[in-house]
Amino acid sequence: MAGDTKYQGSYPQLVTKIIASYVSHHNVAPEQIPELIGAVHRTFDSLGKPAEIQAELTPAVPLRRSVQRDAVICLECGWKGKMLRRHLSTRHGLSGEQYLKRWNLPSDHPLTAPAYSAQRSSLAKELGLGRGGSGRQAAAAPASPPRRRGRPRSVAREGA
Ligand SMILES: [Zn+2]
Numbered sequence: 001m002a003g004d005t006k007y008q009g010s011y012p013q014l015v016t017k018i019i020a021s022y023v024s025h026h027n028v029a030p031e032q033i034p035e036l037i038g039a040v041h042r043t044f045d046s047l048g049k050p051a052e053i054q055a056e057l058t059p060a061v062p063l064r065r066s067v068q069r070d071a072v073i074c075l076e077c078g079w080k081g082k083m084l085r086r087h088l089s090t091r092h093g094l095s096g097e098q099y100l101k102r103w104n105l106p107s108d109h110p111l112t113a114p115a116y117s118a119q120r121s122s123l124a125k126e127l128g129l130g131r132g133g134s135g136r137q138a139a140a141a142p143a144s145p146p147r148r149r150g151r152p153r154s155v156a157r158e159g160a
Pocket of ligand 1: 076077091
């Protein structure tokens, strides 16, 4: 296959330098090194490409399978459970919002299994938190903490 040109010049040396410096500062098992090299290469590859390609990640499961009736699946690693939020923060260091942004998901993409949130809201009604009436409030029961209304004032504040 052609396309070896990028491996000429200072590129390989740079990668080697990065790996060597990483390995000398971190406890890396020998079998992890190929993975590390791959990661550094991928990073270099993505540097020269337009940002939109960088955003094109490969989900662990197809998007449409990531939300099931009684479970949601993490697109990062394929973890399956009732609620993604805690998993995302402990496992990937991502907030729900960061996750949605990263995967280009709509803000109403469920991070909690639909059956589970339905169960929670019907539980809430059983506990008397509903206001009675004949199902008028059924559509308006938020299963997650209230979202801020309107646009955040400083959209430009990123990278924190
Ligand atoms: Zn995950």
